[in-house]
Amino acid sequence: MTLDLALNMIYVVSAGLFIYGLKLLGSPATARRGNAISAVAMLIAIIVALLDQSVVDYRWIIGGVIIGTIIGGLAARLIAMTSMPEMVALFNGSGGTASLLVGWAALSTHNDTFSVVTIFLSILIGGVTCSGSLIAYLKLSEKMSGKPIIFSGQRIVNSILVLAILVCGVMLTIDPSNLNYLYAVIALSVLFGVMAVIPIGGADMPVVISLLNSYSGLAACAAGFAVNNNILIVAGSLVGASGMILTNIMCKAMNRSLVNVLFSGFGAVSTETTKVEGEIKPISVEDAFYILEAATNVVIVPGYGMAVAQAQHAVKELQLLLEKNDAEVNYGIHPVAGRMPGHMNVLLAEADVPYDQLIEMEEINPRMDSVDVAIVIGANDVVNPAAREVESSPIYGMPVINVDQARTVFVLKRSMASGFAGIENPLFYKDNTRMLFGDAKESISGLVREFG
Amino acid sequence: MTLDLALNMIYVVSAGLFIYGLKLLGSPATARRGNAISAVAMLIAIIVALLDQSVVDYRWIIGGVIIGTIIGGLAARLIAMTSMPEMVALFNGSGGTASLLVGWAALSTHNDTFSVVTIFLSILIGGVTCSGSLIAYLKLSEKMSGKPIIFSGQRIVNSILVLAILVCGVMLTIDPSNLNYLYAVIALSVLFGVMAVIPIGGADMPVVISLLNSYSGLAACAAGFAVNNNILIVAGSLVGASGMILTNIMCKAMNRSLVNVLFSGFGAVSTETTKVEGEIKPISVEDAFYILEAATNVVIVPGYGMAVAQAQHAVKELQLLLEKNDAEVNYGIHPVAGRMPGHMNVLLAEADVPYDQLIEMEEINPRMDSVDVAIVIGANDVVNPAAREVESSPIYGMPVINVDQARTVFVLKRSMASGFAGIENPLFYKDNTRMLFGDAKESISGLVREFG
Amino acid sequence: MQITIPKETHSGEDRVPIVPAVAKKLVHMGAKLMVESGMGLGCGYSDEDYSRVGAEITGDRQAALASADIVLRIRKPDITEVNQLKSGCIHISYLDPFNESELIAAFKQHGVTAISMEMIPRITRSQKMDALSSQASLAGYVAVLLAALRLPSIFPMMMTPAGTLKPAKVFIIGAGVAGLQAIATAKRLGAKVTAFDTRPVVAEQVHSLGAKFLEIDLGETGQTADGYAKELTPEQVQMQREAQKKFIADSDVVITTAQVFGRKPPVLVTKDMVEGMQHGSVIVDMAAETGGNVEGSVPNETVIVNGVNIIGQANLPNEVCRDASLMYSNNLFSLVEDNWDTEQKHFNLDLNDDVLTGCVITHKGEIVNTTIKNLKG
């Protein structure tokens, strides 16, 4: 076996350790160990790289490593716990930039079409990651306004930018020796990264960082193709794929879609028309779980449907799981919920819900705006905001539980059917409402299972 | 792009489809679709193989395909539903044999050391799969006695066999052109397959088939290395790995270890010593889940510990999940379980367990031997077989619930501490007892979560 | 405005129309509260409890009534007391307007505005004033306790070394407000509960409490807009009896709550059904006072027929008078508060209001309630 072969086999081991480390990172009990294993894998990979025959001169390398270690180490140690996210953004940016540079450097030695295409990709993605991460850092650390930056014609500018990048890319592929195209691609990529991130609000930056993180993985992967290195491809694509999934999960936890996050800024300009009645937004059990999982203050509002579904035991189970997840859980009990006085009390007592978690309507309403998620379980009339808002409604004036003031509302019912009073419920159409259709017990058991 | 490259890229697609199909096969709702997708992947792979430049003569191929299709199709269509497992064994055997033949055929064109080693592996594994599957088939279809076949000196014979295979393998590698070694390897491998399976009892055959299935994947993988074909490697190793996991899961569901399955026959000869008191066998929530998941008749025996843990709601939840999984669930209520008359009734009524699932001791005991799993939840004295067996015991003569007569018994308690009567419980040491240590509510919630 | 609260005179009535906590709210609203001395004693509230929150205590019942702008009470008044009221006074209490035509006439004659608590319409907004519901709910709870104590066996199942005790079988006929609460209470105590009602929507409500519903096909039945049951045809009553017969014989406890608003309740358990029951069984006839669902039930008495106990006790909410008073007080208060002019501090009688249209019987010397007017015509 040649040395080269042996080294490459060690890469396989290193890749295996990355995978294992990433797996462990996904569970609280093992996360720290996972991180350590992944670090070991990295160390192994670096050592193998250093042993490579093509490496003849270690001075530059050592210089780079020392400088990098000092900066990275200091940054990691000195940074306050609260500013971790922006630090991650910066680290990510430097990773992206490194990929850009690797691609750039590779261009001098690799210039077959395939290599140039991958080099182009690694520069493009690396550049976007570089400047995008920087903007994200500035926004997060409030060195720059967190507000979306939007100007008219932004879309047109962006489109032109994309076109220009493509043209330069094609030209570069055709004539890899013309460095002007290369510089153009680099400049345009960096610019594009800036343009892509400025219209996004500061609160959405974590998602953006996660996305850019996924990009930096892809950049490494592209660089791997360019310099023909397996470990780069494996590790890069692992990061790319898992970062993408993670971004998606984070979006779900915020009850947004990725598209919505990325283009919300643009939306702010365009939708100035008056809001119509709104539309029904169904949600899946899985997505509902992600939101609940991230909530710290949950109010459960049961109604007749909980009784019909006999869901009280499942509700109790969900309550316990939420509490285990460090959320505060209360029940908002409307005096006429159900079909007899005290209907909810009977059922919740049966499920052994402590009395002091049952909050009367008058008490829960003022707290409603600090609630992350209000889960309406088979209640309808008693949470109908028409009683507050629509003077013509037959229930106008009846006090209701104002779940619509919570950040997010889940309504668990089987259909769009109306309740006892037989009237439409505008709650179902509100922006922050998600309908979880199905028998309440099934839905809640589903949520309980997701918590497993 | 050359044709070859294009074809190979299609292999990538095919491999992706295999993976996706296998993923879908793991869930009841999507299993059938998964199988179909995997079949499409196979079709694609075959078509690509046929388009390969090295294929110049289609006659043999067509002949083989036609014969294979007819036999396979007829076998699959005509076989009775009940004899599916043995059919799978036969199919598996033919797959293994095919790998053996591919390896054999490859020997004429590939004879560098690496190739020969992989060829040797593909022949060895293929041969074992071939004859092992055949024996499994014979045992399952009762064409051969299902009893373990054991003779004295069996271990020695097997050891010699393994040695001989290794020697021949080494010789073959050294001198690939000497076909005698080849024939010897083939013959010995086939013999070894027979020897490996005959000492295993008929009831364990499904596990053996699963294991052999995993082997046939590995054989294909080895063949892939031999003929340098990616799709063989990917698909083969997928089957190998997933088959291994599946085998393991099946063992867990039978509450056995793989080693125990493979060598149980040998064990039958050796352990003729008198049984001592036995040992405590703890079980994890996960393993307990696998057993419960496979059970169709479950009895829950609650005791004071369920009350202490206030686990009644969790127990009810578990009951519903078991029932959803098509198991019959009953509660065996001992008259003095708990600390007051009717203690269990109060709690189970609170959790809304239907009265007709609460079975009195006198009624449940005669049915106990048809019970797959008896779950003892924080009961101790009321399930103490010493009351039946040990004349000197202070509770001798007290009727107890005979959980030890169920196939498997789970005892959920926090420690080995004794109960109210303060006496040792031999139940905990029985062969079919598994201790699930921990607070009963935690343990049961854990099981509930596993069912998610 | 002066609100007068006379002491209840009906013997055995311990409930009080206004509890001190609610009295406080009325005073706070700006009303002058005149409480007859000893009014709260039935529930253990002393005169000081009321004077402490700002009410005036008076020993002179007659004067207090004569000067009242509003009178709040539970039971319908004696006609003689109506005569003492001043014209324009608003009198709020139970009135039994379907049967008390003389009383209504007295109100009319004296120009008193009589509001009947029975007639609060069952629309969503008026649920907080609905005394029939609030009291019926408590009555359902009490009925079960009475039955449980009467029954010579226990409600829950118990598996003990001294044998297994079977759960009691409880059958509840009429699953309205009282019936549902009875179901819930019996279930809580561990009984096996089955219920029946003629209104088909009720089956789901019964299931929602975890009890069984007895399916009987009676053909067309229904309910009024207010959710009350329609009266059955004689054939339907017969069908119902037949179908229930076997089931009743098998029950340990039967609780009947069947009412038809404004009419005599149907007889659902006949003598032979009673006799078919086991020795020691218990029947609670919650409709006993208005005529009875059970043949042979006697209001306010427990009779034993063939070993079967038939409890005819009336005024069940009185057994939990403290809570009953609290709820009734809240009902009254909600009614007053909803019509209170906070500027002028007086009761603003707007006969176009949905709720008042339903429950005001007489006003300014006229019978204004259409249902009652039509009854008379």
Place this chain on the structure above:
Amino acid sequence: MQITIPKETHSGEDRVPIVPAVAKKLVHMGAKLMVESGMGLGCGYSDEDYSRVGAEITGDRQAALASADIVLRIRKPDITEVNQLKSGCIHISYLDPFNESELIAAFKQHGVTAISMEMIPRITRSQKMDALSSQASLAGYVAVLLAALRLPSIFPMMMTPAGTLKPAKVFIIGAGVAGLQAIATAKRLGAKVTAFDTRPVVAEQVHSLGAKFLEIDLGETGQTADGYAKELTPEQVQMQREAQKKFIADSDVVITTAQVFGRKPPVLVTKDMVEGMQHGSVIVDMAAETGGNVEGSVPNETVIVNGVNIIGQANLPNEVCRDASLMYSNNLFSLVEDNWDTEQKHFNLDLNDDVLTGCVITHKGEIVNTTIKNLKG
């Protein structure tokens, strides 16, 4: 062997020693069953119910007793009736042996083997004969029902349009068999339940029913081998009273079950504590008959002190006499069956048997029970 079952004579005793279902088992076992006419009436069992299962009915009580080999009954007999028994007869019933020295003497004198149901030892094997437990369990259930019906408010919480009703606070002192059942029943009805007991092991048992345990540090307390509480020192009793005082004042219902086996029960609720409670509150003194845990409680009566109801009703299991009889019958039957020689068809009295050592008081003209003998010495 002839087993005679006389009718219970104590007034207000509806329980019967043997129900027909158990009579059948005795007959099946080979005993000759002699039942006094009317014996089962308290629970609604007729003479035919017994004759149908093979018992002989007799109107002649005296003769039936005189010829009996075994007598089964609930309450202790009149001394005159002991005199009628033949020597060697086995008499099984409650005997109150700690106090009834004359009765014991009579047994001794007539050579009757007297078995005291109170004295069944509390070992695992004899749980099925333990009548104290079986009856106490029912008593706990009944005590809660009595309290619930007395209390002027309801047990469960109810959030209604007419206001939120708070759950009743129930405090149970002594969480033995009766106390635990009372806890369970009160919890079922929806009350907030707290309990206290001097035996420290009980805390876990109380939690196991979902109720709270009041922690009071009394220093060294303990329990006997049979699981009964040891008597407290006067200082400890004082400590307990102090600690409970505030808690009792805050409770709606207090149920006391504290007993010390063979001794007068401790007084745990004093007059000033009673007076500290709210008007309408309820105390059930389950120990009233033997001396009372509550100052001022009167056996078999409900007294009202300062608006607080103190229920002293004795023989609570009698309220659910059918189940109580069934359980007691099973206890008796298990005792007989365990010692029955199936070959010879007779009662095999082996004084070395753990259970019999505990519960046989007199045998062959001797007091054989060491506890009782020591008591006398």
Place this chain on the structure above:
Amino acid sequence: MEIVYLTFILMLAIFLGFELINKVPATLHTPLMSGANAISGITVVGAIASAGSGSGDAANILGAIAVALATINVVGGYWVTDRMLAMFKKKGS
């Protein structure tokens, strides 16, 4: 270098196999085994090369037999799996 790639592929495929068959309900054990077994018929791809070499020698014939056997595995395997799963569906609905 090929061997490196192949090893990489092997490692990744094994990890993936482990992750995929994570928690399979017991009822699916047999179909899953059978379905995986059908996939192992992929060896047909290897056999086709030998069988189609046109050389007419022993390897060619061995290849042909291998094609036949592997085809049995493939066709029979998928078909049987599908039959099992179809039965399932009926039970479920």
Place this chain on the structure above:
Amino acid sequence: MEIVYLTFILMLAIFLGFELINKVPATLHTPLMSGANAISGITVVGAIASAGSGSGDAANILGAIAVALATINVVGGYWVTDRMLAMFKKKGS
């Protein structure tokens, strides 16, 4: 043919990435992101080749800068992640 292997590897790695990050609790989102970010510093391996070429040309210098930047990512990334996770532990226990 290399490209085939590389594509295989890419596909398998992506599948695996998806399977691994299946259901991560919300509290782990940030550390996981940060940990994955550290892995993306793997580009250092590519940079080392350029930086160590000894050619002294532009590519060599670019490589050196890339090494420095990637090292920042690696060192900082793992360290920060570990700090976050350490904090976690304390909260749990």
